[in-house]
Amino acid sequence: MITAIRSYAFSLLALIWTGGLCILYLPLLAAPRHVHAAGVRFWARGLLVLLAAVCGLRHRIEGCQNVPRQAAIIAAKHQSAWETIALGAILDRPLFILKKELLSVPLIGWHFRKAGNIPVDRAMGAKALRGMLPAAAAAIAAGHQLIVFPEGTRVGLGESLPYQPGIAALYARIEAPVIPVALDAGRFWPRRSAIKRPGTITLSFLPAMPKGLDRRAFMAELEARMEGETRRLLAQPDPPGSNKDRTAVVDGRAARDLK
Numbered sequence: 001m002i003t004a005i006r007s008y009a010f011s012l013l014a015l016i017w018t019g020g021l022c023i024l025y026l027p028l029l030a031a032p033r034h035v036h037a038a039g040v041r042f043w044a045r046g047l048l049v050l051l052a053a054v055c056g057l058r059h060r061i062e063g064c065q066n067v068p069r070q071a072a073i074i075a076a077k078h079q080s081a082w083e084t085i086a087l088g089a090i091l092d093r094p095l096f097i098l099k100k101e102l103l104s105v106p107l108i109g110w111h112f113r114k115a116g117n118i119p120v121d122r123a124m125g126a127k128a129l130r131g132m133l134p135a136a137a138a139a140i141a142a143g144h145q146l147i148v149f150p151e152g153t154r155v156g157l158g159e160s161l162p163y164q165p166g167i168a169a170l171y172a173r174i175e176a177p178v179i180p181v182a183l184d185a186g187r188f189w190p191r192r193s194a195i196k197r198p199g200t201i202t203l204s205f206l207p208a209m210p211k212g213l214d215r216r217a218f219m220a221e222l223e224a225r226m227e228g229e230t231r232r233l234l235a236q237p238d239p240p241g242s243n244k245d246r247t248a249v250v251d252g253r254a255a256r257d258l259k
Contacts, residue, residue: 003055007196010054017046022107029114036114037093044089051082056198057188059086063205066179067091071140072208073170073178075222077230078149079157079186086203087181091145097132097166116144120166129166133173140176150222157186158234163223168215177208180222182229184236202233 021043028036051057061067068074069092076083088094100119103109118135139146148170151161171178182204188197206225213221 055196059201066205074147076181080189082185093144095144096147154191180206180225184233
């Protein structure tokens with residue numbers, strides 16, 4: 001019961017935080033993109049602070065040496081809304097490949113567009129993929145970390161879906177390291193649930209994928225790495241007291257977990 005009350009309290013506060021900043025940030029729609037990006041990062045970090053303070057949900061990062069500070073393609077597991085917030089707060093210059101429909105949402109969709117996130121119309125299939133590549137290449141050339149969820153949608157805890165071909169096209173056609181990322185956010189913030197259990201989410205950055213693989217070998221290796229690391233994380237118990245003393249990476253520095 002207490003967990004549910006705290007979860008719904010967070011949802012209310014997150015709505016107020018997000019709606020208020022969307023309105024407050026309206027002048028930033030006319031500002032340079034790097035100024036707007038700083039505002040978005042502040043929003044994301046604020047949500048992580050709320051999660052810790054209200055729900056007792058914090059995080060730690062493994063593989064800190066693999067967190068890119070330069071242009072890269074981030075191939076991340078997708079279990080909840082948490083990783084969309086956390087990656088936006090942790091990475092220096094994050095951009096997302098996201099559903100086109102999100103750009104039509106009033107206020108927040110305007111900020112998604114201003115940030116330079118790349119929309120994809122999934123109903124268009126291969127044509128959408130071809131249209132995405134020039135924008136993705138431009139984002140990498142500008143020094144961004146481009147975040148892709150290879151399964152295309154959130155998946156349940158311990159489940160996996162076929163990895164979509166878009167990530168292989170990015171690997172083959174864009175000169176940038178592909179960093180696999182595994183996590184166990186679904187243990188604490190399940191898909192399609194408002195309940196958020198207290199604890200410590202682990203976000204694991206793996207070494208960059210080898211260069212020069214053919215499409216089939218790349219997809220097999222990427223899936224093996226991400227799913228194997230995810231299984232390892234899910235097999236680990238949340239250590240006692242782990243929500244009190246965890247280290248996160250913020251702007252390339254080690255810092256206490258946004259307390």
